[in-house]
Amino acid sequence: MKLTDVLPMGHLNYSETLDQSQTVKGITDNSNEVKPGSIFIAIKGYKEDGSIYIQQAISNGAILIIGENELTNLTVPYLKVKNARKTIGQVAKKFYKDPSKDKIMIGVTGTNGKTTISFFIKHLLEHQGYSVSSIGTIYNEINGEKIKTINTTPNAITINRLLTTSTDQVVVMEVSSQGLEQDRLEGIQFDYALFNNLQHDHLDYHHTMEEYFECKALLFQKLKPAGTAIINNDDSWGKKLIERLTAEEKKVVTVGEEPNNEVQILTKELNHVLVNYKNNEYKLRTPLPGVHNLHNLTMSIGVAHELGVPYEQVTPYMSDFSGITGRFEIFRLANEVTVVVDYAHTPDALETSINTAISNGAKRIITVFGFAGNRDKSKRKAMLENVCRLSTYAFLTVTELFGLTIDSLYADYVAIRKDCQVEETTSIIMDRTLAIQQAVDEAQPGDWVLLLGKGHEQYKENYALHTKSDQETVHYLQEKGNQLSTLEH
Incomplete structure (x- = not known):
């Protein structure tokens, strides 16, 4: 050229x-x-x-x-x-000759749920016969090949190169607020754009919720002329976005509990949601636990149906969904203790994750979580209060330092634990693997141990057990427990 x-x-x-x-x-x-x-x-x-x-x-x-x-x-x-x-x-x-114009482009934004919704959409569309590429937090998948990713939303060069490489019909992309604010999606246009929610996060970067919202809203200015927005009308920021896009005469599909929504959520139960679409009722069963995943599935079918997926096929299509690494990933230990690895790292996400364990019959809940070094400190008190209010016991540990020293983070933990007056129900163990080990050792049959904040991510620090992720730590403790059981017998 x-x-x-x-x-x-x-x-x-x-x-x-x-x-x-x-x-x-x-x-x-x-x-x-x-x-x-x-x-x-x-x-x-x-x-x-x-x-x-x-x-x-x-x-x-x-x-x-x-x-x-x-x-x-x-x-x-x-x-x-x-x-x-x-x-x-x-x-x-x-x-790269404007590759997004030749694909069915789906962008998913929101504080929580982007990854799950993207995986759900990909799964539904593939069952419908589409070939689908994905660009997101855990990995990029192009032409069936998984590629390691650094950012949720890559820069514009990488995105265009991936789109050019892809021979798939559809591309599902997680879109972060930082990616939008940093113009990483300049020149990319979307057929569908989804807004799931806006919750307290990234205020060290965006400073205010209003600024955070305006960055998310940039995605919807990238819709193709005939593009469609699918928006959660149960979220207050979603309502604001709906009003704005409606005034701009953009096509908007709303999802929510109010009767005037195109996709109305009638009831949510343990593992299924009942929705009304065009005066017909459909029961959608989610393969992942939690009320939030019922909502994520409803958002996903909002766009998948636009591309031909029948509502009555959602439950059979999702029956072979194999889960998502680090998204309420469940491990059953030999002593009847359940361990969950989840990415939850905002006050709302922590509450949702713990409530999911409660609704699934947890006897007691032991939560292992922490704060991210120099990142958004304004959400920390709400995080700790939510965890301590819903958990039997909690361990504060390292999630990621982000340039902060262990000693500085430890001092922060001591201060906030005192401020929240939860010294009796929390311990501080800065080595994440030892915190997990202690939590598992204290758990009794029927208890759930929740490992929150890291999800799919690898550890950046070196820990005592020499494992590289929460999943590896759980596997190590599983093997150790099995060896002990063998010796005891």
Whole structure:
């Protein structure tokens, strides 16, 4: 592709030194990936400015540098832009020939439930005969191949490259507020956009709930002209979004308990939800426990039905759903103790996870959880209060340090435990694996041990048991327990 075909509009004649007939071999914001013929885009990150890597990019063969700083005397042409992140999306869209226009694009946003809804949608559509790629938190899956992911929403170059590689008909994408705010989806357009909820999270980044909401709402400005929004009308922020999109004359499908919703939730029971759609009632059975997953399934069929999945087929289609790593993942120990690994890390999600265990017959609940280093501190008191109100006992431990020291986080735990007056019902064990071991050792038959906050994620710290995830720690303790049982007999 020629350079003139890739540059953003309005910049075609900016430099007499630029040979616009040059062939572009690639685009990147990583100087290590620059090959001869590449465009390098210098991004101002939160830790460092990509401009410091410009000389390396030139040495590696870059034919054009794009950035936000005033730079002169470079040995290759330089294009100064107002927003380099947005420019990445514009250039990637042109270089990869606008791949989102050729796919059925489904974007899912919300504080909680994005991953589960995405997995549900993919499963339903595949049963209907579609081929489906997914881009999200746990992994990306393109043409049936699972690819490791770093961010929930990759940057625009990665997204366009994945879409170009995909031969699948549908792409389901988890869309984070940071991804939207950082223009990682610039140039991507969606056929369907889902809003599930907005709850207290990421306020260290967004500062206010209003700012957080406005970032989420950006997804719905990326709908194709005939695109459809599917929105949870039981969420107060969802109602606000519905009003806005309706005023903009966008097509909106609402999901909720009120009679005026297109998909009305009539009742929620332990493992099924009864919904009304066009004056017909359907019982949808969820393969995952919890009232929240009944709602997640209802949101999922809201878009899947638009693509031809019959409501009466939802329960049979979901009967072979195998679960999701780190999303209320259940382990049964030999001593009749149930252990759950779940990603819950907001006050509402913690409450929902514990209530799910209660509704499934937990005798006692022992919860292992913690706070994320330097991240959003404004939600911590509500997190601890919710856990202690619903659990029999709790262990505070490390979720992830994010640059904070163990000693600093420990001091935070001591202070907040005192502030919430829960010293008698909580212990602090900073080694996560030892906290899990202690919780399992104290559990009795019929008890549930909830390991919350990490979900599918690997540990970033080195712990005493030398395991790499909550799942590995549970497996280690399972094997240890089986060996002890053998010895006792």
